[in-house]
Amino acid sequence: MTPAGSLLVADELRKTYGPTVALDGAEFSIHPGEVVAVMGPSGSGKSTLLHCLAGIVTPDSGSITYNGREMATMNDAERSALRRSEFGFVFQFGQLVPELTCVENVALPLRLNGTSRKEAEKAALGWMERLEVDDLRKKRPGEVSGGQGQRVAVARSLVTNPRVLFADEPTGALDSLNGERVMDLLTEAARSTNAAVVLVTHEARVAAYSDREIVVRDGKSRDMERVV
Amino acid sequence: MSIGHTLLGLLESGPRHGYDLKRAFDEKFGHDRPLHYGQVYSTMSRLLKNGLVEVDGIEPGGGPERKRYAITDAGITDVQRWLATPEKPEPYLQSTLYTKVVLALLTHRNAGDILDNQRAEHLRMMRILTDRKRKGDLADQLICDHALFHLEADLRWLELTAARLDKLAEVVVK
Amino acid sequence: MSLRQWWRDLAMGVRFAFAGGREGWVRALLTAVGVGLGVALLLLTTALPSALAVRHERGDARADINYGQEKKKADDTLLSGNASTTFRDTDIRGRDLEPEGPKAPLPPGVAKFPAVGEMVVSPALKKLLESEDGKLLRERLSNRIAGTIAESGLIGSQELAFYRGAEGLAAQDINGAGISRIDKYGNPNPTESDSDPVLVLLVLVVFVVLLMPVAVFITAAARFGGERRDRRLAALRLVGADGRSTRRIAAGEALAGSVLGLVLGTGFFLIGREVAGSVEVFGQSVFPSYLNPSPLLALLVAVAVPAAAVLVTLLALRGVVIEPLGVVRTAKPARRRLWWRLLLPLAGLGMLYPMVGQGRDGGDFNQYLVSGGVILLLVGVTALLPWIVEAVVARLGAGAVSWQLAVRRLQLSSGTAARMVNGIAVAVAGAIALQMLFAGTSSDYTKDTGYDISRAQMQVTVPKGKALAATAKELAATKGVRQVYAFDEGYVNDGSGEDASWARVTVADCTSLREVAKLPSCRDGDVFVSHVAPAAGEGDTDRQNADDESNVTARPGQKLYFDTSEAAEKQTSVAWTVPKAVKQAESIADPTGYRRGGILLTPGAFPAQAAAGVRGEIYVRVDDSLPDARDYVRNTAARINPYEEPMTWVSTESNDRYSSIRTGLFVGAVCVLALIGASLLVSQLEQLRERRRLLSALVAFGTRRRTLSLSVLWQTAIPVGLGLLLASGVGLTLGVVLLKMTDTSVRVDWSSVLSMTGVGAGVVLVVTVLSLPPLLRLMRPDGLRTE
Structure with missing residues (x-):
């Protein structure tokens, strides 16, 4: 079933939180440079799917293979390292450290990887320029608008040149115009670095930025390319 | 909306008289615009000509409404093809989509697939529009946005309908 | 409204x-x-x-002193003998009671005079006597226990006290040997509680330090x-x-x-x-x-x-x-200003300054100035700390990620951090100052007594009318006694009345005499004149008998007189002539540390009629390997004379009540720090919960748990560290000022600085460790879920 050349493949994922079944045999695959939208009603398990794919949550059963490596065989530290170096993350909100300035926030993933402060902040500034928020470098997240903050977050997710970018409702807290701008910049940047993007959203107009769509309902996934 | 496909679909559950067909259509789909007998007659004769229906029997009294029609295998295939083909995403699609969903339920087909299929088609259209918008000038952007918002509304309707399929089935199949 | x-x-x-x-x-x-x-x-x-x-x-x-008023025996008088004693290190208040008539006053808390051979005791003493531990004491206080002393007769729940029935006290030396005749209890001139001003100061500061x-x-x-x-x-x-x-x-x-x-x-x-x-x-x-x-x-x-x-x-x-x-x-709150914050501790110092050098004997500290000054100094800590935390944190550069996270957090809300740490800082500053004061004053209270406890450890005074030799023998036979040195001591004069020259006389056997002077040779019957070498050179002149005139009086053939008077109005004396064969001896420090001059007699040379002119002193060397050796000696001594307690020698005299205050203070400070640690923990947890989503996001993009844990540690450690630093500074300053006030030599008590800051650091660690489990729990991805 797995298309050849996939970067990240998940098969038969099952995950329950207590009595709630979040994933019930979900499948997923993505190629390098591909943008895949994960849609579905709230509570359908789409965020859980993203968390499993990113190695934040371990599924109860099923397999996830990243770049030919089975994730279940990695320990927590290895998965953390993977997230630090190979993955990038953008969330709906609450992800910027309020005490750090914007440029420090963007530099954070690099610094977690052990890059020196100067180098990290230089790279961070480069990405902030690409996302048109370099004038915010000295500001703290509390002092910038939602759209700006989200662009800072995108810059941060890209600063490590990740191979997979996980975006969970990246425009959820933004109006249409800001949301579009963020999506434009995000997909453009991802395409330019050939990063795969897993885009969880419930907005069709956001999903329209994708190459392919997966719908999750009641813990089951459905690849919309292969309907009927 | 295709009346012929709709009437065919109605026949799939069993042979009916012309007046039966009209009543069933009006009841399920013709809330604001009931069918004329003339429409039923001309449609049925076209279908007869195309071999999609056949006359099952005639009641005394004459006239097209007295004829009992039954669907042929070719007719069933035609209905199937129609249902499986997504509509071209365009505004004011709902009545056709609704008809398709109800018919699918009536004929015990998978209505969810119809919705998903349509959904994929909508999103494909939206992708094209989004792409055009990104490359185009402001005028293009505004025009595309208009279409996108409409498509999005349709898509939401599709989502909502998908979520309510079970309820709809209860109401329709009784 | x-x-x-x-x-x-x-x-x-x-x-x-x-x-x-x-x-x-x-x-x-x-x-x-x-x-x-x-x-x-x-x-x-x-x-x-x-x-x-x-x-x-x-x-x-319950005072039973009649302040020099001679009373005649009457039907309302009572003879009260001071039979106080010591068991191990605990004092026991004891009185022998002999009512001389039916109206004799009962001591407070006692319902009925104990009969002869009986005693009433305090509950604590009763418990002690009945316990296995008190067996040895029971030998000394062997009377039947007829009852207990009620609360009104005691000054503390744990006080050891007894009243014992006695007879024949009148035959003893009334007013001379701890026996007094009274017709009522109570101090006729009740005094105001007249405590040591240093002690008052200590109590004041302790309260301020613990209450702040x-x-x-x-x-x-x-x-x-x-x-x-x-x-x-x-x-x-x-x-x-x-x-x-x-x-x-x-x-x-x-x-x-x-x-x-x-x-x-x-x-x-x-x-x-x-x-x-x-x-x-x-x-x-x-x-x-x-x-x-x-x-x-x-x-x-x-x-x-x-x-x-x-x-x-x-x-x-x-x-x-x-x-x-x-x-x-x-x-943003207005920038913290320094000047008024500095004003507080300076004002505090200003209030304390006038009392510098008042000393222990100078007398009084103005209580208001002292507590005001101490409070201002400590309040100054709470005022200065937020400023210092803000100023320092603003200048802290970024280091590792954990450090950066903590520092940035502190930069945004240094006030909250400083507020929490204030309590620790005040407690530590106060405790350091007090520990210093205690250490200083107790080293001041620790004096070299001069006693040479390697030679003897106890001293028993032979009561009047008892023979030295017999007493010495009895003591020597006591369990735990290694050696006794028995001396009869007195003075002789040359009989020339008012202007008479005096010489000290010591009568002892040769063994004992060798403890006080270097003798050329010694046989019973010998007489020596002991000289205090002027080159003793220890600067310790008061330990030498400066008033001894034996160099003029102890010439061979000189007639000298022992004063054997029983009372002032009946002067009697016994004459004695310095023999020709008097030998020279050089005095050495005796077991009490004195170099005694004067005439040294062996018993054979001592005129028996002069016995009333000398008083026996026995120095006892005990076997220190026997734990209760001293109490065996006390038991024997109490049999010989219950009204004169043997002295127990120590080489240095320290005020051990200070060491217990210090322990108490340390415990108190630790409790206060624990309390503050609890509140630190609460606010820490609260803060973590608020940042739940952020923590989850940080974990999502691969932040190590160690990094976040460390940042939590830094976040507590930086302000607490600054607080401890400031507290040490203020504490040492306050300590120096307090020591100067009590006129004590200033010494920094590093051990207390270290122990207090150590406890402070321990609090940080405990708080961090305790907030780790919730932190790790919060770092799970559940926080990422969007509701």
Whole structure:
């Protein structure tokens, strides 16, 4: 079933939180440079799917293979390292450290990887320029608008040149115009670095930025390319 | 909306008289615009000509409404093809989509697939529009946005309908 | 605004204080326990003066001294002999009672005079005597126990005391050997409690030092759950409460916690009072009934604590505008200014300065100036710390990620951090200062006594009328005694009346004499003149007999006289002639450390008629490998003469009550620090919960747990470290000032600085360790879920 050349493949994922079944045999695959939208009603398990794919949550059963490596065989530290170096993350909100300035926030993933402060902040500034928020470098997240903050977050997710970018409702807290701008910049940047993007959203107009769509309902996934 | 496909679909559950067909259509789909007998007659004769229906029997009294029609295998295939083909995403699609969903339920087909299929088609259209918008000038952007918002509304309707399929089935199949 | 509305708002606040499920309860309880501990300490403090006064009164009421007034025997007189003794290291107050008539006064707390051979004892002594431990003492106090002394006759629950029936006391030397004839108990001129000013100073400072952090803690406790409460109030604004009424609701919440705290505090105090009855602090104990807080002060506590809690809450709300849609902190608080913060400790020093050098004997410290000065200095710590934390944190560069996270966090809210640490800083500063003061004064109180305890450890005075040799023999036969040196000591004069020259006389056998002088040779019957070598050169002139004139009087053939008078009006003397064969001897330091000059006689050379002119002193060397050797000697000595206790020698005399105060202070400071640690932990956890989503996001993009744990550690460690640094500085300064005030040589007690800062650092570690499990739990991805 797995298309050849996939970067990240998940098969038969099952995950329950207590009595709630979040994933019930979900499948997923993505190629390098591909943008895949994960849609579905709230509570359908789409965020859980993203968390499993990113190695934040371990599924109860099923397999996830990243770049030919089975994730279940990695320990927590290895998965953390993977997230630090190979993955990038953008969330709906609450992800910027309020005490750090914007440029420090963007530099954070690099610094977690052990890059020196100067180098990290230089790279961070480069990405902030690409996302048109370099004038915010000295500001703290509390002092910038939602759209700006989200662009800072995108810059941060890209600063490590990740191979997979996980975006969970990246425009959820933004109006249409800001949301579009963020999506434009995000997909453009991802395409330019050939990063795969897993885009969880419930907005069709956001999903329209994708190459392919997966719908999750009641813990089951459905690849919309292969309907009927 | 295709009346012929709709009437065919109605026949799939069993042979009916012309007046039966009209009543069933009006009841399920013709809330604001009931069918004329003339429409039923001309449609049925076209279908007869195309071999999609056949006359099952005639009641005394004459006239097209007295004829009992039954669907042929070719007719069933035609209905199937129609249902499986997504509509071209365009505004004011709902009545056709609704008809398709109800018919699918009536004929015990998978209505969810119809919705998903349509959904994929909508999103494909939206992708094209989004792409055009990104490359185009402001005028293009505004025009595309208009279409996108409409498509999005349709898509939401599709989502909502998908979520309510079970309820709809209860109401329709009784 | 109607009173009803007020009342309704307050009541709603009270309900909120306990609502909110388990978490709400825990928060309310923590606040209450914090306030309660503070209240208990406050109540204890208010009760202490009256307790000390009661003790003093009781002590006066049982005084049996008649201050030199000679009384004749009558039917209302009583003979009271001081039979006080020591068991191991504990003093026992003892009196032998012999009523001389039916109207003789009963001592307080005693229902009936004990018959001869019987005694009444304090409950604590009874317990001791009946225990296995007190067996040895039982030999000394072997009388039948006829009853116990009631509370009114004792000054402490743990006091050891007895009254023993006696007869024939009149035959003893009344007023001379610890026996007095009285017709009533009680001090005819009751004195004001006249305590050592240094001690008063210590007590004052101890209270200030322990109470200040409690005050800081109460204010911190009142802020528990502040942010959550603000959000709750915002929700109330949304449904229509106005700004004032939200403040009243907040006040109600604070009130509820502090009132519960008052109740708990009263409970703690009552428990503490009972416990206080069973403990002994530096040989002093109190009865629970002594610890009655003065009603006025207790009322003050009951009003002041809730009022303070409400006030703090309202002050905290001052910088916050609660809008219906959320909480808005008013624009950045004004920059902290240094000058007034510096003014406080400087003013404190200024108040203490005039008392520098007042000394122990100079007398009095102005209590208001002292406590005012100490309070100002310590308040200065709480005022300076926020400024220092802000100034230092603003300059801290970024290091590792964990460090950067912590520093940036502190830069944004250094005030909160400083507030929490204030309590620790004040406690540590005060404790360091006090430890220094104690260490300084106790080393001052530790004197070289001069006794050479390698040669003898006890000294027994032979009572009048008892023979030296017999007594010495009896002591030598006592278990645990290695050697006795027995001396008869007295003076002789040349008989020329007013202007007579005097010489010291020591009568002892050769073995004993060799302990006091270097003898050329010695046989019984020999006489020596001992010289104090002028080249002794120890500068210790008062240890030499400067008034000894044996160099002029002890010439061979000189007639000298022993004074054997029994009373001043009947002068008698016995004459003695210095023999021709008098030998020269050189004095050496005797076991007491003195170099004695004068005439040394062997028993054979001593005229027996002169026995009344000398007094026996026996130095006893005990076997230190036998644990209770000294008590065996005391038992023997008590048999020989119950009214003259043997002296126990120590090489240095230290005031060990200070060491127990120091221990107590250390324990108190540790408790206060633990209390503050608890509040640190609470606010830490609260903060973590608020950042739950952020933590999850950080984990999502691969932040190591170690990094986040370390940042939590730094976040506590940086302000606490600064606090400890400041506290050490202020503590040492205060310590130096206090030492100067008591005129004591200044020495830095590094061990206490280290131990106090060590405890402070320990608190940081414990708080961090305890906040790790919740931190790790919060770092799970559940926090990422969007509701």
